[in-house]
Amino acid sequence: MALPKVGSIGEYIREQRQQAKISLRQLAEAAGVSNPYLSQIERGLRKPSAEILNQIAKGLRISSQALYVQAGLIEDREPPSDVITAIRADTHLTERQRQVLIDIYESFRKEKRAEDEQTSQNARPRHDSASDDVTLPEELRAALEPYAAASGDDNVTQETKEG
Amino acid sequence: MALPKVGSIGEYIREQRQQAKISLRQLAEAAGVSNPYLSQIERGLRKPSAEILNQIAKGLRISSQALYVQAGLIEDREPPSDVITAIRADTHLTERQRQVLIDIYESFRKEKRAEDEQTSQNARPRHDSASDDVTLPEELRAALEPYAAASGDDNVTQETKEG
DNA sequence: CCACTCTGCTTGCAATTGCAAGCAGAGTGG
DNA sequence: CCACTCTGCTTGCAATTGCAAGCAGAGTGG
Numbered sequence: 001m002a003l004p005k006v007g008s009i010g011e012y013i014r015e016q017r018q019q020a021k022i023s024l025r026q027l028a029e030a031a032g033v034s035n036p037y038l039s040q041i042e043r044g045l046r047k048p049s050a051e052i053l054n055q056i057a058k059g060l061r062i063s064s065q066a067l068y069v070q071a072g073l074i075e076d077r078e079p080p081s082d083v084i085t086a087i088r089a090d091t092h093l094t095e096r097q098r099q100v101l102i103d104i105y106e107s108f109r110k111e112k113r114a115e116d117e118q119t120s121q122n123a124r125p126r127h128d129s130a131s132d133d134v135t136l137p138e139e140l141r142a143a144l145e146p147y148a149a150a151s152g153d154d155n156v157t158q159e160t161k162e163g
Numbered sequence: 164m165a166l167p168k169v170g171s172i173g174e175y176i177r178e179q180r181q182q183a184k185i186s187l188r189q190l191a192e193a194a195g196v197s198n199p200y201l202s203q204i205e206r207g208l209r210k211p212s213a214e215i216l217n218q219i220a221k222g223l224r225i226s227s228q229a230l231y232v233q234a235g236l237i238e239d240r241e242p243p244s245d246v247i248t249a250i251r252a253d254t255h256l257t258e259r260q261r262q263v264l265i266d267i268y269e270s271f272r273k274e275k276r277a278e279d280e281q282t283s284q285n286a287r288p289r290h291d292s293a294s295d296d297v298t299l300p301e302e303l304r305a306a307l308e309p310y311a312a313a314s315g316d317d318n319v320t321q322e323t324k325e326g
Numbered sequence: 327c328c329a330c331t332c333t334g335c336t337t338g339c340a341a342t343t344g345c346a347a348g349c350a351g352a353g354t355g356g
Numbered sequence: 357c358c359a360c361t362c363t364g365c366t367t368g369c370a371a372t373t374g375c376a377a378g379c380a381g382a383g384t385g386g
Contacts, residue, residue: 024364034345039365046343049373050213054236064237065228071213074227083264086249089226091233095182097271101246104267108260187334197375202335209373212343 009053009071014042016060031059172216172234177205179223194222 017027024042028035032055040046041056048056053071057064068074087093087101180190187205191198195218196211203209204219211219216234220227231237250256250264 023362025362036346036365036367037344040344043365047212047214049210049343050216050231050234050236051210052344053213064231068213068227068231068237074217074231083246083249083253086246088224089229090246091179091225091229092272094271097274101264101268101271105264108257108264109255111260186332188332199335199337199376200374203374206335212373215374 009048009067010042010044012067012070013038013056013060016062017042020060027056027059031055172211172230173205173207175230175233176201176219176223179225180205183223190219190222194218 017024020027022030024038025035028038031038031052033041033052037046037048037052038056041048041052053067054064057067060067065074083105084102087098087105090098093101180187183190185193187201188198191201194201194215196204196215200209200211200215201219204211204215213236216230216236217227220230223230228237246268247265250261250268253261256264
């Protein structure tokens with residue numbers, strides 16, 4: 001169960017190569033690997049490094065991802081459906097930024113939920129403003145205050161608020 | 164230019180690990196590799212196989228793709244902002260909430276990029292305190308003002324900025 | 327001080343990768 | 357038939373991976 005089917009990567013490469021009507025040696029050259037090695041990879045006798053895999057994908061002009069998925073190295077297209085998952089997976093953010101985004105998102109969710117409940121039965125006092133209101137709970141307002149409140153100064157305070 | 168920087172995969176792993184506040188041995192165990200090997204990978208002395216890379220990604224609970232991109236094994240042609248996709252697809256948010264989240268996210272991205280350029284020179288750990296400044300550009304501060312600053316005013320603007 | 331437990335790193339070695347060289351079979355053309 | 361050129365495969369070996377064992381330093385607690 002652990003390994004999807006590591007061996008099948010070779011078969012897959014061979015299939016793709018034959019479909020492209022190119023010889024083993026041709027692909028080997030295009031991919032920058034030796035032909036014996038490619039032969040062994042296709043037959044499952046060798047476990048190519050990620051780099052080699054990538055070069056082969058280039059040589060085949062197929063998506064590297066397709067190859068990695070076949071190799072069981074990528075979970076087959078992680079569904080980005082979940083906002084939190086996407087945020088967590090986003091390497092372009094700092095951990096702190098991630099946390100803030102998630103906090104905001106969750107507060108939005110809570111708020112929206114409460115709002116939805118209101119439409120059926122009256123639960124909470126609500127702002128007059130009809131559709132567009134976006135409120136943040138107190139804790140989050142506090143968290144955002146440094147950014148939203150300060151208007152005159154560009155330099156955000158260096159105050160460290162731990163934990 | 165083509166290759167981002169193959170060696171940086173190790174640094175990237177180390178960064179992610181330290182950000183997650185786990186020790187080398189802990190990650191090694193979580194990833195199912197030996198601690199000496201992980202040490203060598205992080206320092207760029209070893210070129211891990213695709214499989215190992217995948218396990219490490221799992222251990223770090225980050226996207227395998229992010230790691231492959233870092234390793235220069237995937238062309239990163241994919242929009243790295245699955246976050247935006249996820250936000251757009253989230254039916255539990257109001258349109259206004261979505262817009263705010265996306266705005267914040269994008270400003271974070273800009274900020275992080277600038278920060279990375281700064282720190283790319285020295286491979287040192289960042290500020291010890293995780294208190295990293297999370298700043299928002301002026302336009303965003305303005306956008307958030309109604310929520311963070313004042314609580315009484317309902318008069319949300321009707322201006323629709325079609326994007 | 328001493329024992330214990332973390333931290334990451336170094337060493338030495340079996341296992342594996344990756345390739346140069348070469349083999350056998352099929353096809354082409356003189 | 358013979359020479360040549362494809363096809364993919366096998367062999368043997370240097371280079372590399374990946375790990376068990378162990379080291380040194382820092383921190384904790386008796």
